[in-house]
Amino acid sequence: MSDLAVVPSTPLLLSEHASLVDPVPQVRTAALRAAAWLVARATGPVLLVCAEPLGARVGRDLLAAAGWAGPVDDLVATAAAADAGDADPLPGAVLAVADGTARRGPDAPGGHDPRAAGFDERVEQALRDGDPGALSRLDQALARELLCAGAPVLRLVGRVVPAPASSWLDLAEDPFGVRYWVARWQGGAAGRMRAPTRG
Amino acid sequence: MMAIVNRTPDSFYDRGATWAEDRASDRVARVVAEGAEIVDIGGVKAGQGPAVDVEEEQRRVVAFVRRVRAAHPGVVISVDTWRAEVARAVCEEGADLLNDAWGGYDPRLAEVAASYGAALVCTHTGGMTPRSVPHRVAYDDVVHAAVRATVAEAERAVALGVGRDSVLIDPAHDFGKTTFHSLELTRRLGELTGTGWPVLVSLSNKDFVGETLDLPVGERLHGTLAVTALCAQAGARVYRVHDVVATRQVVDMVRSVTGHRPPARAVRGLA
Numbered sequence: 347m348s349d350l351a352v353v354p355s356t357p358l359l360l361s362e363h364a365s366l367v368d369p370v371p372q373v374r375t376a377a378l379r380a381a382a383w384l385v386a387r388a389t390g391p392v393l394l395v396c397a398e399p400l401g402a403r404v405g406r407d408l409l410a411a412a413g414w415a416g417p418v419d420d421l422v423a424t425a426a427a428a429d430a431g432d433a434d435p436l437p438g439a440v441l442a443v444a445d446g447t448a449r450r451g452p453d454a455p456g457g458h459d460p461r462a463a464g465f466d467e468r469v470e471q472a473l474r475d476g477d478p479g480a481l482s483r484l485d486q487a488l489a490r491e492l493l494c495a496g497a498p499v500l501r502l503v504g505r506v507v508p509a510p511a512s513s514w515l516d517l518a519e520d521p522f523g524v525r526y527w528v529a530r531w532q533g534g535a536a537g538r539m540r541a542p543t544r545g
Numbered sequence: 546m547m548a549i550v551n552r553t554p555d556s557f558y559d560r561g562a563t564w565a566e567d568r569a570s571d572r573v574a575r576v577v578a579e580g581a582e583i584v585d586i587g588g589v590k591a592g593q594g595p596a597v598d599v600e601e602e603q604r605r606v607v608a609f610v611r612r613v614r615a616a617h618p619g620v621v622i623s624v625d626t627w628r629a630e631v632a633r634a635v636c637e638e639g640a641d642l643l644n645d646a647w648g649g650y651d652p653r654l655a656e657v658a659a660s661y662g663a664a665l666v667c668t669h670t671g672g673m674t675p676r677s678v679p680h681r682v683a684y685d686d687v688v689h690a691a692v693r694a695t696v697a698e699a700e701r702a703v704a705l706g707v708g709r710d711s712v713l714i715d716p717a718h719d720f721g722k723t724t725f726h727s728l729e730l731t732r733r734l735g736e737l738t739g740t741g742w743p744v745l746v747s748l749s750n751k752d753f754v755g756e757t758l759d760l761p762v763g764e765r766l767h768g769t770l771a772v773t774a775l776c777a778q779a780g781a782r783v784y785r786v787h788d789v790v791a792t793r794q795v796v797d798m799v800r801s802v803t804g805h806r807p808p809a810r811a812v813r814g815l816a
Contacts, residue, residue, distance in 0.1 A: 358815045367810045448816070455816060522816030 347533035350440045350507050351384040352473060353377040353408055354526035355401040355495060369521070376517040376528040381412035381441065383530060388439035391417040397424075397499050401443035409441065423498040425486065436506045444496025444503075446525025447489075454523025456493040465492055466518075466525045469500060473529040476513030478504040494525075508533065546793055547583035547623060547785040548576035549749065552605040556590045558750050558762055558787055566609055573613050577620050579789040584617075585644055586610060586635075587625035591720075593676055599630050607634045614639035623666075627675045629653035636661035644668075644785075646747075647675040648717065649698050659706030666713045666745055667698035671721030679721050687726040688733045691716040692740060699742050713783060715745040719752050727753035731772050738780035746776045747785035749792075770795045778803060 354377060357363055358370050368374060385392065392414060394405045402420060409418060446466040449459035465488060472480035481504025489497030511534025518527050550572050554561040563569040573584050588605030589597045597605075606624055613622055623642035624635040627650045632643050636657060643663055645654050648670035658665040669691040671682055684690045695714035703709050716737055718727040730737075737744045748754070754768035755761065766788060773784060773792055777799035786792040800806035 356816060358812060363811065363815055365808050365810045366806075369810050369812045522812060524816045 348435065348437055348440060348507050348510075348531075349384055349387050349533050350442060350503065350510070350529075350531040351380040352442045352444055352500075352503075352527050352529040353380055353405065354528070355396065355398075355404055355443045355445045356524065356526060357400055357404065359404050360407055370526075373517065373519065373521075373526050373528070377408055378411055380516060380528050380530050381408040381414075384439050384441055385409060385412045385414040385416075387532075388414070388416065390438045391419050392439045392441055393419050393421055393436060394441050394443070395421045395423055395499050395502060396443040397422070397495055401495075401499070405441050405443040421502070423502040425498050434506070435508045440503065440507055442496075442499050442503045444499035444527070446494055446496060446520070446527060448493035448495070448524040450520045450525060451523045454520075456523075459492055461488065462492050462525075465489065465494065466520075470515055470518050470527065472500075472504075473527060474513060474515040476510040476531050478507055478509055480504070507531065510534065546576075546579075546581040546789050546796075547585050547745070547783050548572075548579075548581035548789050549785060549787055550576070550584050550586050551590075552586060552588045552609055553590045555594050556587070557592055566612070569609060570612060570616070573617065573620075576789050577617055580793055581620070581789045583621040583623050583642065583783065584613065585623040585625050585785055586613070586640075587644075588631070589626070589676070591646065591676065593678060599628055602626065602628065602631050603634050606631065607638055610635045610640050611638040627651050627654065629657050632657040632663075633661075636663050642666065646670075646715075646717065646720065647673065648694065648720070649701075650675055655698070655702040655705050655707060658702065658711075662708070662711075664711035664713070665702050665707050666715050667695045667702060667742075668715040668717045668720065669694040670717055673721040679723065682721055682723065682726070684726065687722065687729055688716075688736050691730060692736055695737070696740050696742065712742060713745045714740065714742040715747060715785075718746070718748055722753075724753040724756040727751070728757065731775055734776050734779035734781060743782040744776075744780070745783040745785060746773075746781045748772050748776065749785065749787045766791065774799050 396402045447462035449456040449462040452458050481500045484501050510531035512532040514530045516528040552569050554564040563572045588602040622640045623644045624640045625644040625646050627647035629651050632654050643658050644666040648668040699712045716730045749769050750765040754765045758768045773795050777796045784792050
C-alpha cells in the first residue's frame with residue numbers, strides 16, 4: 347500500500363518568506379491539509395521526492411507543520427534517476443514536491459507559452475485519475491522548455507508509486523504564472539495495483 | 546503612531562488649524578483612519594506665547610477628551626500637559642496616557658498617572674521651566690543627561706505605582722537643547738533604547754530639522770522623515786507626528802529592513 351501527496355515547490359510556502367498578508371492562502375491551506383492527511387496515514391518513514399534542494403526544504407517544512415516527527419528519506423528526482431532502468435514500487439507514504447509549468451501568461455517567470463496549459467492539463471488528468479503510467483510518460487523535453495521543474499519528480503512518482511484506489515486533485519492554480527498542484531492518492535489493499543513502467 | 550492634535554490657536558506647525566473643537570475632532574477621525582493608535586491632545590503651545598492658566602487649559606482639553614473617548618473607544622488618548630490638575634481632570638474623562646513634555650516639572654503628574662492607572666511619558670528637558678526657550682544650554686554629555694533623567698523619572702513613576710509597562714521615555718528633541726544636541730541625540734538614540742524602556746520620539750517638523758536644512762516650518766517633512774528613519778533603526782517605539790501616513794511608511798520600511806516586520810506581501814522571485 348502506498349499513499350501519495352503532491353504539493354507545490356514554491357518558496358512562498360517557507361516560513362522565512364512570510365509576509366503580513368499571505369499571498370498564497372489557498373495553496374498553503376491545501377498543501378498543509380494534504381501533508382496532514384499523509385502523515386496521519388504514515389506508518390513508517392515518509393519518502394520525500396523532489397527535484398532540487400528548495401523543494402526538499404518546502405517538503406520538510408510542510409511535514410513539520412503537519413506534526414511529523416518521524417524519519418524522512420530523501421529521493422532526488424534527477425533526470426537520470428527518473429529515467430533509470432528498473433524501479434520497484436514503493437510502499438509507504440510519499441510526499442512529492444512538484445510544480446507545473448512556469449510559462450502561464452505574460453507575467454509568468456518564463457513568459458507565456460501557449461503549450462503550457464495543455465501540458466499542465468495532461469498532468470492534472472493523471473493526478474485526478476490516479477494514473478501513474480501517464481506521469482511516467484510525461485514528455486521531459488517539452489517539460490524543460492516549459493520550465494516545468496516538477497516533471498522529473500512526477501515521472502519518478504509515476505514509476506515508483508502504484509495506481510491508487512482513490513485519487514483527488516485538491517488544487518490546481520497559477521496565481522503567478524506557475525502551476526501549483528495539491529493532489530492525493532490513497533493506496534488500497536486490493537486491486538488496481540499496476541506494475542511500474544519499465545524504462 | 547502618536548498623532549498630534551492641538552487644541553491651541555498658536556502651535557508652531559498648524560497655527561490654530563484645529564483650534565475649533567469640530568476641526569480638532571475631524572483631525573482625530575482622520576488620523577485614526579490613517580492608522581494612528583494614539584492621539585496626543587495638547588491645550589498649550591510648547592513655545593512662548595500668551596499665558597494659558599489651568600482653567601483655560603482645562604477648557605481646551607477636558608471636554609474634548611470626553612468627546613474623543615465617546616467617538617473612538619479604542620484609540621489611546623494621550624494628553625500633553627505638565628499640570629497635575631489638568632492631568633487629573635482628563636483622566637476622569639478617560640485619558641490613557643499623560644505626556645509630560647516638560648520633564649517632571651510638576652512632580653505630582655506621576656502620582657496622578659499612578660492613581661488612575663494611566664501611562665506616562667517621562668521626558669528630558671534639562672530642567673527647563675515649561676514654555677521657556679533654551680538659551681546657551683550646555684551639557685557635559687546630552688545623551689547621558691537624557692538617559693539619566695528619563696530613567697530616573699521612569700523609576701520614580703514606577704515606585705509611585707505607575708505600571709512598569711506603562712512608562713515611555715522621550716529624550717525630547719529641541720526641548721532645552723540646541724540643534725547640535727538634538728542631532729547628537731538622534732545619532733546616539735540607541736543609548737536611549739538600550740535602557741530597555743520603550744522610547745518615544747517627537748521629531749515632527751521641529752526646529753533642529755529646520756535649522757539643519759535651513760527650511761521653514763512648512764518644508765520640513767523630508768528632514769523629519771530622515772531622522773525618523775534613524776530613530777526607527779535604533780529601535781524607537783512611538784513616534785509623535787503630524788503626518789501619520791508618511792511616518793508609518795518610513796517606520797514600516799525601516800523595521801522591515803532591520804528584520805522586525807515582515808513585508809506586506811512579497812512574491813517577487815518566489816513564485
